[in-house]
Amino acid sequence: MNQLCFRCKKRHAVKSHNGIIDGVSKPFYYCLNCYEELFLSDKEDYFEHNGASSVGVCPECGTTSQEFFASGFVGCASCYKYLEKDILPTIVKLQGGRMHCGKRTSLTDEREALILKRNKERALVESCLAEHQYEEAQQHLKTLKELNKRLYGGEE
Secondary structure: OOOEOOOOOOOEOOEEEEEEEOOEEEEEEEOHHHHHHHHOOOHHHHHHHOOOOOOOEOOOOOOEHHHHHHHOOOOOOOHHHHOHHHHHHHHHHHHOOOOOOOOOOOOOHHHHHHHHHHHHHHHHHHHHHHOOOHHHHHHHHHHHHHHHHHHHOOOO
């Protein structure tokens, strides 16, 4: 990708983020500085209200942010929750995104589309169940199972 950042128009774009314009999802490309500022920096209020440690220590295992930066390893699964404010920018830089997607560096367009469809079907199932529309929920659940089978090679 050899284009300039959508926001600052100064640095090369290295990250993408989908935005919705007129109901259509469209990718926008950002430099790492703008990406972090737009999509990662507003996490601070969220962490203070959701139990994350403000001193950078995981209450489950005692791992600190400094230990993560020194070793590159977290101490337990809870570290991702409690140290997210400190370690998320590093994780994004290392693996290219917030979610780990295996040994590949990015999701294929087809797989990404399947994941979006799966998430939409999951929301529809939950919505139908909440509204007591069980037959419609069953149809969406069937579609959801087929999508999971295509994504993961089995039913989840």
